[in-house]
Amino acid sequence: MGFNIKKYISWQFLKYGFFGIVSTIIDWSIFFLIVDIFNIVNSQTGILISSIIGAIVKFICAKHFVFNVKKNTFRQIILFIFFNFIMIFISYLIIVPINIFINFPIISRIVVTIIIFILNYIIDKFLVFVKND
Numbered sequence: 001m002g003f004n005i006k007k008y009i010s011w012q013f014l015k016y017g018f019f020g021i022v023s024t025i026i027d028w029s030i031f032f033l034i035v036d037i038f039n040i041v042n043s044q045t046g047i048l049i050s051s052i053i054g055a056i057v058k059f060i061c062a063k064h065f066v067f068n069v070k071k072n073t074f075r076q077i078i079l080f081i082f083f084n085f086i087m088i089f090i091s092y093l094i095i096v097p098i099n100i101f102i103n104f105p106i107i108s109r110i111v112v113t114i115i116i117f118i119l120n121y122i123i124d125k126f127l128v129f130v131k132n133d
Helices: 013-039 042-067 074-103 105-128
Strands: none
Touching: 013 042, 013 105, 042 074, 042 105, 074 105
16 A cells, blocks of 8 residues: 555646746746856846746746647736736735744745745646646
8 A cells, every 4th residue: 555646746746846946946047147147137137037037937838848738828928927926926925924923034935935836836727728728
């Protein structure tokens, strides 16, 4: 018998997590390069540029490699952008109460990231990258 991870976590969810990590590494690497190494832009501009590139990578990977949606629609792009802004707002709202409860900012940030990751997966799967689009 034993523990069957497939019962609780799908292959699609694992791919979503993998490509989320890939897009985050790209985001952070671009930020590091343009802000710290080459000193091209300031931190605010750097985070804007790197976040946009990371989001584009995440969109492409989720669409083609996670959810396998072939049809291109403007609706997908708009919903993806809209819900990403909503998730940023939710992160902003929940970080303070979580930090008050946990009282350790980096752990609070990890908890918020996990919550947002799960919400993003559900939204992307059922609202953004719907196959019958």
